[in-house]
Amino acid sequence: MRILAFAEQRDGKLKKVAFEVAHAAVQLAGQIGAEAVGLVVGEGAERVGSELGGFGVQKVYAADDAKLSSYSTTAYARIVSDAAETLSADIVLFPASAMGKDLAPRVAARLKAGLAADCIALKWDGGSIVATRPVYAGKGLIDLKVNSPRKVFTLRPNVFSPGSANGAAAAVEKLNLNLQDTDFLARVTGVTVTKAGRPDLTEANIIVSGGRGLGGPENFKMIEDLADVLGAAVGASRAAVDAGWRPHEDQVGQTGKTVSPSLYVAVAISGAIQHLAGMSSSKYIVAVNKDKDAPIFQVADYGIVGDAFEVIPELSAQMKKALGKD
Amino acid sequence: MKLFVCVNQVPDTETKVKIGQDGKSIDRSEVNLILNPYDEFAVEAALQLKDKNGAEVTYVSVGGDSTKEVLRKALAMGGDKGIHIKTESTGDSYSVASMIASALKDAGADMVLFGKQSIDYDDAAVGTMVAEMLGVPSASVVVKLNVDENAKKVTCEREIEGGTETVELAMPCIISAQKGLNEPRYPSLKGIMAAKSKPVQEVAPGTVEPLTEVIEMRKPPAKQAGKILGTDKSAVPELIRLLHEEAKVI
Numbered sequence: 001m002r003i004l005a006f007a008e009q010r011d012g013k014l015k016k017v018a019f020e021v022a023h024a025a026v027q028l029a030g031q032i033g034a035e036a037v038g039l040v041v042g043e044g045a046e047r048v049g050s051e052l053g054g055f056g057v058q059k060v061y062a063a064d065d066a067k068l069s070s071y072s073t074t075a076y077a078r079i080v081s082d083a084a085e086t087l088s089a090d091i092v093l094f095p096a097s098a099m100g101k102d103l104a105p106r107v108a109a110r111l112k113a114g115l116a117a118d119c120i121a122l123k124w125d126g127g128s129i130v131a132t133r134p135v136y137a138g139k140g141l142i143d144l145k146v147n148s149p150r151k152v153f154t155l156r157p158n159v160f161s162p163g164s165a166n167g168a169a170a171a172v173e174k175l176n177l178n179l180q181d182t183d184f185l186a187r188v189t190g191v192t193v194t195k196a197g198r199p200d201l202t203e204a205n206i207i208v209s210g211g212r213g214l215g216g217p218e219n220f221k222m223i224e225d226l227a228d229v230l231g232a233a234v235g236a237s238r239a240a241v242d243a244g245w246r247p248h249e250d251q252v253g254q255t256g257k258t259v260s261p262s263l264y265v266a267v268a269i270s271g272a273i274q275h276l277a278g279m280s281s282s283k284y285i286v287a288v289n290k291d292k293d294a295p296i297f298q299v300a301d302y303g304i305v306g307d308a309f310e311v312i313p314e315l316s317a318q319m320k321k322a323l324g325k326d
Numbered sequence: 327m328k329l330f331v332c333v334n335q336v337p338d339t340e341t342k343v344k345i346g347q348d349g350k351s352i353d354r355s356e357v358n359l360i361l362n363p364y365d366e367f368a369v370e371a372a373l374q375l376k377d378k379n380g381a382e383v384t385y386v387s388v389g390g391d392s393t394k395e396v397l398r399k400a401l402a403m404g405g406d407k408g409i410h411i412k413t414e415s416t417g418d419s420y421s422v423a424s425m426i427a428s429a430l431k432d433a434g435a436d437m438v439l440f441g442k443q444s445i446d447y448d449d450a451a452v453g454t455m456v457a458e459m460l461g462v463p464s465a466s467v468v469v470k471l472n473v474d475e476n477a478k479k480v481t482c483e484r485e486i487e488g489g490t491e492t493v494e495l496a497m498p499c500i501i502s503a504q505k506g507l508n509e510p511r512y513p514s515l516k517g518i519m520a521a522k523s524k525p526v527q528e529v530a531p532g533t534v535e536p537l538t539e540v541i542e543m544r545k546p547p548a549k550q551a552g553k554i555l556g557t558d559k560s561a562v563p564e565l566i567r568l569l570h571e572e573a574k575v576i
Contacts, residue, residue, distance in 0.1 A: 071491065073454075074463050098486035102466045105419070105451035109458035114420060114537025117449045130541065135447050139343035140352065141546050148537040185496045186463030189481075193489040200487035206575070230576070248469070248506035249485055254339045254445055255363050255505060263575040274339045280549055284573040286565065292554075301552035302568055304561045314559040315566075322566050323576065 001034040004089035006080060007052055007060070008099055012044045016203065017095030019055050019162035021155055024122060025093050026056035026163070031124035034091070037061060038170070039083055041076055043069040046174055053170025055163045060170045061087070067179050070191075071099060075183040077106035083175060084111060084150070091129070096154035097202070104154045113150035120159045120260075120281075129153075137254035137277040157202055158260055194249075199233045201252065206263045207282075209235035209252055211275075213268025213289065213308060217245035222309070223267060226316045229325060235259070235279075237269045253278035268308045271296030288312065327381040327475055329372045330438045331405070332426055332453070333365040335389055335396040336446045343545065350540045361396040364441025366403075366510035367503035371471055372439050373404040374508065379475055381436075382406050386429060388422050390414045394526060401521035402513035408526035417536030419447075423455035424534040430460060437480065440502040442467045450502075457500040464500040465493040469507050473497075 005025035007018035022038050029036035038060040040049040045068075049060035063079045080103065084092050092107060094100035096118045108115040116131035120141075123130050131144045131153055146153075201207060208230065210223040220234070227234045236246035238253050252259055254274035264282035269275060271287075271294055279285070280299050287300035288308050297303045304311050320326040338358040346353040361369075372383045383405035387393045390413070397408035411425050430438060440453030450466065457464035469490060470483035478497040483490040485504055495501075513521070555561040555568075569576045 073465065073493075077458065098467065098484070101450050102454065102464075102484075105423075105449075105454035106458040106464070108420065108451070109423065109455040112537075114418065115449070115451055115455075116538060117419075117451055134546070135543070136337070136341070136343050136352070137445065137448060138546060139341075140345070140543050142350075142543045143541040145539045145541055146537060147539055186465060186493055186499070188491045189494050190492040191486070191489060192483075192492070195488040198488075203487055248504070251505070258448075263569065263573070273342065281546065284569070284575050285549070285552075286569070297554070298551050299549040301573065302565055303552065303554045304556055304558075304565065305554055306556065306558045306561070311559050311562065314562045318562050318566055319576070322570070 002087055002089040003029050003034050003036045003091040003093065004084055004087060005036060005038050005057065006092065006094045006100065007038045007040050008095055008097060009040055009042050009045065009048050012048055014048055014051050015097065016162060017097050017157045018052070020157065020160040021093050021095050022052050022055050022057045023163035024155055024160045028122055028124065028129070037087065037089065039063070039080065041068060041079055046172055049172040050170055054165035054167050056166070058168070058170055060172045061175050062172050063175045063177055065177050065179060070188040072184050072187040073102050073106060074186045075179060076103050077110060078183050079177060080107045081110040090150050092152045094152070094154045096156045100154050104152050108152040111150045111152070112148060113152045114146035114148040115152045116144045116146055117154045118156050119153050120156050122153060134258065134281070137258050137274070138281055139277045156260065198227065199231070201233045201235055201250065201257045201259055204233035204261050206230045206232035207235045207259060207261045208232045208265045208267065209237065209269060210240055210267045211237035211269030212239035212243065214240065220245060222312045222316070226265070226312055226319070229316050229319050229323065237275050238272070266296050266300070267312055269296055270294040271299065327375065327379060327436045328434050329375060329381045329383045330386055330430060330433065330435045331368050331372045331383065331400065332386045332438065332440045333369065333396050333400050334362040334387060334444045335359050335393050336362045336444050339363070339445060345543055345545065350543050352543070359392060359395065361399045362441050362444045364443060364445070364503060364505065367505060367507045368439035368441050369400050369403050370508045370510040371503055373511070375473055376404065384409060386411065386426060388413065388416055388425050388531070397526055398521050399513065401524045402518040403511055404517065407524055410526055410528045411531050412528050413531045417534065418538045419449045419451040419455060421534040421536040423452045423459060425531040426452065427456045427459035428532050429529060430456070436498050437473070438500045440500065442502040442504045453500050453502040462498050462500060463495045465495055466502040467504045468501045469504050471501065471507060
């Protein structure tokens with residue numbers, strides 16, 4: 001049996017999630033006695049694919065074609081499904097990234113495979129794979145079994161270890177694609193980068209978020225300053241987004257992003273249940289809030305009951321020194 | 327133009343999750359059920375197209391009797407009719423998608439709209455699965471939508487890490503709506519009254535087995551409230567020390 005790891009690349013570079021998914025495939029393969037193989041799709045995939053080698057995947061298949069210079073949900077779905085069939089890979093792993101979440105349900109439907117989405121753990125237990133995943137934005141967890149012969153899993157970014165490079169090479173084999181125009185009924189024609197220089201919320205190791213207590217959009221400047229010192233992403237509570245202070249894509253919580261960074265700094269956020277659901281699985285939480293009864297302190301590892309306008313600039317300044325960035 | 331919007335009934339975002347008797351799902355006894363928030367953006371998008379170009383808007387929902395409430399809610403916002411795929415056992419994303427795909431197979435849809443995910447199981451899968459089952463293109467997590475009815479082409483922007491990508495789709499197609507696409511309207515009193523007489527057709531689902539099975543549901547391990555380090559900026563050095571030495575995150 002084979003496990004196929006969809007190793008996401010954009011612009012000719014493997015994403016961090018590609019290593020996370022490949023490493024998870026190798027680990028799962030070890031437990032069930034299967035072979036983990038990688039799949040890279042896109043123009044230049046053959047060159048990109050070799051980078052997966054040192055992370056434990058010995059065989060990488062490349063869907064490399066000039067027609068694949070940009071993402072196409074329909075063409076990619078056909079390629080991944082065909083590869084799974086040709087390679088007899090009954091298990092396909094994707095990252096639960098923007099691309100993986102767009103692609104995995106199509107591949108699952110095509111392969112008539114059950115889908116376990118946004119998994120935070122996979123384990124081999126008594127002859128079947130048990131996937132653990134959050135539901136209700138993290139207010140609950142479920143253990144899930146996929147009963148169909150073919151199975152598709154998407155793995156939440158930033159949760160699975162990417163492993164470490166061991167220097168081993170991977171054999172890259174180019175797939176025969178035979179792409180038709182009808183494979184491109186949906187295709188990407190352009191990409192707009194809005195967050196240049198800062199990591200995305202779903203990928204960030206550190207997040208600094210601001211809430212209604214900041215009083216206005218102009219005061220997010222100090223959140224951004226602290227984020228830049230820490231190399232962090234900027235988030236916001238729903239209250240701050242609904243007030244029009246921050247764009248929708250910055251919202252953390254049940255109707256925004258669910259995040260699990262190593263460090264989450266909540267500034268002037270009271271901690272509504274929807275917000276707590278979206279960030280409670282962060283490894284460490286720091287809260288700065290004037291109200292000592294704010295629910296955010298119930299989940300915070302470290303709290304300062306004080307004025308954000310005084311504490312945050314000081315934190316930025318001292319952090320800068322501590323990190324040698326001044 | 328024939329537009330279909332798939333809507334789902336979910337527990338309110340205020341809901342505190344309590345595990346049910348079966349240990350596999352939540353206790354729904356005191357849960358307030360609402361129209362899935364992301365579906366409101368899909369409803370609004372369809373209604374804006376109807377306002378602009380004229381279109382027939384049909385809502386589709388899968389579930390038990392209470393599901394009619396979300397069909398009525400959507401119909402109160404606007405639109406023409408509802409299809410209620412009536413079943414007490416919805417199963418998983420695959421079985422729900424199969425039921426919707428059979429209902430839409432011969433419906434002549436030009437576009438089907440979904441919310442980007444239901445806020446209960448958060449799979450974010452049904453719309454895209456339906457697209458594959460119907461053999462039509464799709465775009466998920468859409469924040470901008472432009473429909474060219476004459477050219478049978480949809481151009482939209484979908485959210486990706488750190489930005490957006492522009493996607494061109496041939497119609498018929500399926501999109502799933504993200505917050506930011508529009509500001510959903512509130513149902514007017516007139517709309518609420520009118521919704522009562524709009525037709526809702528009940529259909530039986532085919533027999534579709536789910537492909538996944540929940541073994542157990544539990545609450546995540548509770549976070550312990552931590553240390554309060556101080557009440558002003560004098561606590562900053564201690565915070566930095568703890569982040570560095572204890573948490574080791576910086």
